[in-house]
Amino acid sequence: MELYFNKVAVIGVGLIGASVALSLREKGLCGTITGCGRKEENLRRARQRNIIDDYLLDAADAAAGADLVVLCTPVGILKDMAAETAPALKRGALVTDVGSIKGLMVGEIEELMPDGVHFVGSHPIAGSEKAGIDDARGSLFVGARCIITPTWRSDRAAVERIVLLWQAIGGSVELMDPFRHDEIFSLVSHMPHVIAYALVNAVESIDPECIKYSGAGFRDTTRIAASSPELWRDICMMNRDNLSKVLKLFRENLDRIEKCMAENDWAAVEREFARAQKLRMSI
Amino acid sequence: MELYFNKVAVIGVGLIGASVALSLREKGLCGTITGCGRKEENLRRARQRNIIDDYLLDAADAAAGADLVVLCTPVGILKDMAAETAPALKRGALVTDVGSIKGLMVGEIEELMPDGVHFVGSHPIAGSEKAGIDDARGSLFVGARCIITPTWRSDRAAVERIVLLWQAIGGSVELMDPFRHDEIFSLVSHMPHVIAYALVNAVESIDPECIKYSGAGFRDTTRIAASSPELWRDICMMNRDNLSKVLKLFRENLDRIEKCMAENDWAAVEREFARAQKLRMSI
Numbered sequence: 001m002e003l004y005f006n007k008v009a010v011i012g013v014g015l016i017g018a019s020v021a022l023s024l025r026e027k028g029l030c031g032t033i034t035g036c037g038r039k040e041e042n043l044r045r046a047r048q049r050n051i052i053d054d055y056l057l058d059a060a061d062a063a064a065g066a067d068l069v070v071l072c073t074p075v076g077i078l079k080d081m082a083a084e085t086a087p088a089l090k091r092g093a094l095v096t097d098v099g100s101i102k103g104l105m106v107g108e109i110e111e112l113m114p115d116g117v118h119f120v121g122s123h124p125i126a127g128s129e130k131a132g133i134d135d136a137r138g139s140l141f142v143g144a145r146c147i148i149t150p151t152w153r154s155d156r157a158a159v160e161r162i163v164l165l166w167q168a169i170g171g172s173v174e175l176m177d178p179f180r181h182d183e184i185f186s187l188v189s190h191m192p193h194v195i196a197y198a199l200v201n202a203v204e205s206i207d208p209e210c211i212k213y214s215g216a217g218f219r220d221t222t223r224i225a226a227s228s229p230e231l232w233r234d235i236c237m238m239n240r241d242n243l244s245k246v247l248k249l250f251r252e253n254l255d256r257i258e259k260c261m262a263e264n265d266w267a268a269v270e271r272e273f274a275r276a277q278k279l280r281m282s283i
Numbered sequence: 284m285e286l287y288f289n290k291v292a293v294i295g296v297g298l299i300g301a302s303v304a305l306s307l308r309e310k311g312l313c314g315t316i317t318g319c320g321r322k323e324e325n326l327r328r329a330r331q332r333n334i335i336d337d338y339l340l341d342a343a344d345a346a347a348g349a350d351l352v353v354l355c356t357p358v359g360i361l362k363d364m365a366a367e368t369a370p371a372l373k374r375g376a377l378v379t380d381v382g383s384i385k386g387l388m389v390g391e392i393e394e395l396m397p398d399g400v401h402f403v404g405s406h407p408i409a410g411s412e413k414a415g416i417d418d419a420r421g422s423l424f425v426g427a428r429c430i431i432t433p434t435w436r437s438d439r440a441a442v443e444r445i446v447l448l449w450q451a452i453g454g455s456v457e458l459m460d461p462f463r464h465d466e467i468f469s470l471v472s473h474m475p476h477v478i479a480y481a482l483v484n485a486v487e488s489i490d491p492e493c494i495k496y497s498g499a500g501f502r503d504t505t506r507i508a509a510s511s512p513e514l515w516r517d518i519c520m521m522n523r524d525n526l527s528k529v530l531k532l533f534r535e536n537l538d539r540i541e542k543c544m545a546e547n548d549w550a551a552v553e554r555e556f557a558r559a560q561k562l563r564m565s566i
Contacts (some may be wrong), residue, residue, distance in 0.1 A: 128500070193500065206532055211565065216411065221478070225565050233552050254478070270513060276480040
């Protein structure tokens with residue numbers, strides 16, 4: 001199966017969108033790349049840096065005639081972007097995304113696609129608290145896990161092409177049910193973000209000045225609290241049930257440690273810490 | 284004031300102890316360095332690598348005749364080590380430590396010192412989840428904040444020498460009351476450790492296999508959960524009142540976010556995230 005796209009549209013040119021563009025280019029997988037986004041200044045810079053060949057401010061215009069459309073907007077507007085571009089998509093076009101939320105939305109976007117156009121959801125695990133094109137690079141997905149979320153509706157050939165696409169730019173691909181995806185990522189990604197935000201807010205509510213005493217431990221633990229509040233608000237909103245479930249489990253684990261401390265059961269505290277250490281060291 | 288120590292004893296040759304030894308040597312601040320520790324194999328390796336000149340398994344023997352004694356053991360046995368070495372200390376010896384806990388203990392160790400021997404507490408903010416000599420280096424303290432905790436009992440000349448010592452090996456020194464030290468570090472260090480342990484345990488209690496899907500965010504957020512359970516049990520024990528207070532504040536902040544989520548008040552969720560982002564980006 002030849003993997004080449006004459007025309008690619010990247011809708012949302014941030015860290016991930018720009019890195020997808022650079023990756024496709026570096027691997028010679030595409031002809032021209034059209035960018036689309038809300039901020040013209042950003043698109044102009046992306047063109048200057050040869051990340052994209054040209055840009056259009058209207059998503060339908062950008063996607064018209066494209067062989068591959070990669071939706072890289074924040075998840076909060078992903079479905080709207082799919083709906084906007086759908087009428088303009090040409091028969092045979094392949095559409096994917098890079099969002100951190102799958103679940104229901106994958107099916108909803110699939111249903112928006114016109115006949116002969118296939119959407120297959122993707123989630124490359126390569127984000128960062130950084131959001132702009134300055135940190136974009138063609139090697140961002142090399143060695144990165146990339147979850148592909150087909151459904152019963154998915155076209156098999158389309159799924160295969162999306163798998164090959166991510167593999168071609170270095171990703172380690174895994175297929176997964178979209179609902180299972182959201183369960184897992186509520187645990188290993190969405191919950192840690194909420195906790196990091198709450199942790200920094202605890203410092204803020206006690207004494208913001210104290211932050212100057214933070215060492216590498218605090219800095220790493222809270223790095224993701226520098227992430228976009230708007231993006232993470234949407235992710236939390238779209239995955240709230242799973243998130244609420246795993247936060248409950250987090251609380252139970254924190255309660256257990258605090259209870260042992262209050263009861264002066266330090267052997268039990270050590271066991272709790274050791275349980276975490278063992279799993280953490282397995283990464 | 285000349286800063287040179289003919290004989291140095293480093294009690295506890297782990298990451299910090301070995302780095303202190305390497306730093307002193309590289310700056311030409313000392314004659315011989317004697318190491319002391321529980322594991323002879325580790326001491327032998329430290330001698331082979333020229334981190335120390337020789338070693339003794341008995342702390343009093345190692346400290347006898349030393350001009351500078353640096354207590355680098357885990358905080359849980361720090362006071363015992365001070366008590367063990369005290370009778371052997373020669374008049375004029377300077378004693379310091381590198382522990383993450385100060386508070387009451389500083390005064391207790393001061394009282395253990397024989398006449399003419401001065402203890403001044405130190406806490407270089409340069410730890411890591413790593414604990415061994417393999418990661419030790421003479422540049423570990425360059426640019427690192429180093430808290431010195433004098434009390435009303437402290438000898439002024441001794442405090443000055445300890446300040447000069449840490450400055451000489453690159454530290455950025457700040458004097459602080461030992462109780463204030465424990466308040467601040469419960470917030471920016473001890474609490475994040477407890478939370479990181481609880482976070483990994485939440486994953487463990489739901490599905491340990493999920494950890495393979497973790498990205499850089501999870502890995503950074505939980506890096507410190509790979510820290511020694513024994514060491515952190517002791518730190519939590521010794522700072523439990525402050526820790527319990529700040530964990531309460533953390534819970535309140537997490538509660539607030541979850542309450543907004545439950546009430547579908549996503550603008551308020553975004554405000555909470557933005558509050559954290561602002562402070563975090565100020566680091």
